[in-house]
Amino acid sequence: MSGEKRSIMYSLLVENKPGVLFRVASQFRRRHFNIESIAVGITERKDTSRMTVMMYGDEQMADDFARILRRTVDVLSVDRLRPEDTVKRELALVKIEREGIELLSELFDDGRAQVLYEGDNLVVQLVGEPEDVDELVERLDEEKVLEEVVRTGVVAICRR
Amino acid sequence: MSGAKAFVKALEGEDVDVIFGIPGGSIMSIYDELLNTGIRHILARHEQSAAHMADGYARASGRVGVCMATSGPGATNMATGVATAYMDSTPMVAITGQVPTYMMARDAFQEIDSTGIYTHITKYSFQPLRPSEVPWTVKAAFYLASTGRTSPIHIDMPKDVQTGEEEIPFPDSVTIRGYRRYVPPDPAAVAKAVDLLLESNRPIILAGGGVIKGGAYDLLLRFAESMNIPVATTLMGKGAIPENHPLALGPVGMHGTVQANKLINETDLILAIGVRFSDRTTMEVSGFAVDAKIVHFDVDPTEIGKNVTAYHGVIGDLRTSLKLMIDILHERTRRGKWGSWLKRVKELREEWHDKIVGVKSKFSPPHMLKIMRELLPPDSIVTTEVGQNQMWAELYFKVLKPRTFITSGGLGTMGFGFPAAIGAKAARPDVPVVDIAGDGSFLMTMNSLATSVEEGLPVIVVILNNSSLGMVAQWQRLFYNRRYSAVLFSSIPDFVKLAESFGAEGVRVYTLDEFKRAFTESLKDDVTTVIDVPIHPEEDVYPFVGPGKTLKDILLSAEGAGV
Numbered sequence A: 001m002s003g004e005k006r007s008i009m010y011s012l013l014v015e016n017k018p019g020v021l022f023r024v025a026s027q028f029r030r031r032h033f034n035i036e037s038i039a040v041g042i043t044e045r046k047d048t049s050r051m052t053v054m055m056y057g058d059e060q061m062a063d064d065f066a067r068i069l070r071r072t073v074d075v076l077s078v079d080r081l082r083p084e085d086t087v088k089r090e091l092a093l094v095k096i097e098r099e100g101i102e103l104l105s106e107l108f109d110d111g112r113a114q115v116l117y118e119g120d121n122l123v124v125q126l127v128g129e130p131e132d133v134d135e136l137v138e139r140l141d142e143e144k145v146l147e148e149v150v151r152t153g154v155v156a157i158c159r160r
Numbered sequence B: 001m002s003g004a005k006a007f008v009k010a011l012e013g014e015d016v017d018v019i020f021g022i023p024g025g026s027i028m029s030i031y032d033e034l035l036n037t038g039i040r041h042i043l044a045r046h047e048q049s050a051a052h053m054a055d056g057y058a059r060a061s062g063r064v065g066v067c068m069a070t071s072g073p074g075a076t077n078m079a080t081g082v083a084t085a086y087m088d089s090t091p092m093v094a095i096t097g098q099v100p101t102y103m104m105a106r107d108a109f110q111e112i113d114s115t116g117i118y119t120h121i122t123k124y125s126f127q128p129l130r131p132s133e134v135p136w137t138v139k140a141a142f143y144l145a146s147t148g149r150t151s152p153i154h155i156d157m158p159k160d161v162q163t164g165e166e167e168i169p170f171p172d173s174v175t176i177r178g179y180r181r182y183v184p185p186d187p188a189a190v191a192k193a194v195d196l197l198l199e200s201n202r203p204i205i206l207a208g209g210g211v212i213k214g215g216a217y218d219l220l221l222r223f224a225e226s227m228n229i230p231v232a233t234t235l236m237g238k239g240a241i242p243e244n245h246p247l248a249l250g251p252v253g254m255h256g257t258v259q260a261n262k263l264i265n266e267t268d269l270i271l272a273i274g275v276r277f278s279d280r281t282t283m284e285v286s287g288f289a290v291d292a293k294i295v296h297f298d299v300d301p302t303e304i305g306k307n308v309t310a311y312h313g314v315i316g317d318l319r320t321s322l323k324l325m326i327d328i329l330h331e332r333t334r335r336g337k338w339g340s341w342l343k344r345v346k347e348l349r350e351e352w353h354d355k356i357v358g359v360k361s362k363f364s365p366p367h368m369l370k371i372m373r374e375l376l377p378p379d380s381i382v383t384t385e386v387g388q389n390q391m392w393a394e395l396y397f398k399v400l401k402p403r404t405f406i407t408s409g410g411l412g413t414m415g416f417g418f419p420a421a422i423g424a425k426a427a428r429p430d431v432p433v434v435d436i437a438g439d440g441s442f443l444m445t446m447n448s449l450a451t452s453v454e455e456g457l458p459v460i461v462v463i464l465n466n467s468s469l470g471m472v473a474q475w476q477r478l479f480y481n482r483r484y485s486a487v488l489f490s491s492i493p494d495f496v497k498l499a500e501s502f503g504a505e506g507v508r509v510y511t512l513d514e515f516k517r518a519f520t521e522s523l524k525d526d527v528t529t530v531i532d533v534p535i536h537p538e539e540d541v542y543p544f545v546g547p548g549k550t551l552k553d554i555l556l557s558a559e560g561a562g563v
């Protein structure tokens, strides 16, 4: 299989019960597909969860794998999320050194960062497109103030 | 009601008439309740064999096979048998005992994460956590096992779920939200397949195990006959068409027939029906049927495009697809025009259909397989072990009816054939059942002799005895400069005495006449018989397509004769 590799996103509805994540993750593992990001949460229905999963691959892989996920018992539906009609967000909590505070106001005057805690160090929330979060984290790291990063994984919704 | 009682009641509700298994601490309550039912329990001597028996039962009957084991070692022993069934899509329910829920994940005695293991070798693994969940679980298991792409399903039964008492509901049916069991084929997709067929000049059908599992063989035959399309099969598809039929070419693959392997490379259209294009079928895939468009019919959407690129896919139940094709063709006046192709098919078939190639002696397995075919009624069941014995059977035993050839195609599990034969006999006590064996494979599960004798399930085991792990030895002769590593047996049991020690019959034969006599005799007797046939230790299986080669590279002898 060949073709240009890019980020592929799936939005799955699954049963909200133990073992489902294991079954889904096993399908990736067997094929040596690395899950770049996964976010799971309950939906408007108690018995149903939404999984947003990201991996790298080409078109062929993406199509084949959608069928594999669809066949997996407990997976209720599988949608490919195309970049052109998807709104996506990721949230990161970062811990930075106190000195980073000036840098923050300088770097993030656009509201993408919000200080949640101020003490010996700072806890900052970053929100944006995953690429934006990447960039912000990178900047903090370059300035050598970054201590810890915790990311939620990408969540996404189809615009239509 | 207790969970154990509910469990067996639910099994009765699924019309289970036989269970193959071995009891143990964590499954005793279910075993106790079994005594209150009419369900027959067949005691295996190893859980792997219990699963193979259930597998043989299922393949011979088309019903769901049931096997059962205790937790821990029972569950791990049984896993090989369940994995074997999984690879060949056998409908099966595999039951294991489990430690009580309150002991789980503490490394309790005989605790193993069975659900963790079985998830990878079944379509689904259930573990009810309350007695009230038991009937639903059993119903769901049988439903999943027997619909869509059939498969083993696992049920792990914690001990306290068996012993616990509560009000237990019995559902009449189940719905499983996250399961699409059946996609009716898209009529437009079927129509396009028909168009492709009518445009083609040299079409061929490649029929796989799905045709047999899906009960589509009658329709397949009707379709092939009405359109005059030759039919090759996979190993698992043997029996999809009577192999003595003028359109039948036999199997394609590593040990496919010359005519099938040649024609699959000459065709311009493969109607692939219920096949998964295993690497043993296609061989080097870049050289597989390079001039052909592949139209792939399967009930499992993930098969389309998995191993070969399909020009066109038709997803859905094979019976419905075939019926639709027949109907559409009925309405069309145009007929395929492939007269010269059929001439070529006939020519090759006549040349190779009955030919034995590459043998060293006149007392060879192919000769014996022909004798067996002559002596066995058409609906007799033949199972195989794994190795040369299996490949000789693939090539030289002509299967005449569906569900009468039972072999471990996907996993290639040595030791499968004998217990599978016993299971098949339990399903079809009215027909003779024969296991075509190698000595190495037979030694893996020959303790099933005890079950066969004890349960009055007589089968015939023909050991093609080369005192070695023959198939591996063949590869060492051909590809490792005849350097034998760990394939020659120097301690060889006396299989005649071995059989006798279990209360079975044993006989050794040295000529084809003796073989004929012994085999005829064993067909008359209703006792388990082991026929030990010492063959030339260097007898190899031909035709053969070597590993990494394409189906064009057919070897007919060790000296490298090709065609």
Ligand SMILES: Cc1ncc(C[n+]2csc(CCOP(=O)(O)OP(=O)(O)O)c2C)c(N)n1
Pocket (backbone or CB within 6 Å): B385, B386, B387, B388, B389, B390, B412, B413, B414, B437, B438, B439, B440, B441, B442, B464, B466, B468, B469, B470, B471, B472
């Ligand atoms: C459980 C298992 N272990 C190992 C193998 C690898 N293997 C494939 S064929 C074969 C030799 C089989 O020997 P035998 O049963 O005597 O049959 P023969 O090839 O001689 O007919 C072996 C070891 C296997 N298929 N299954």
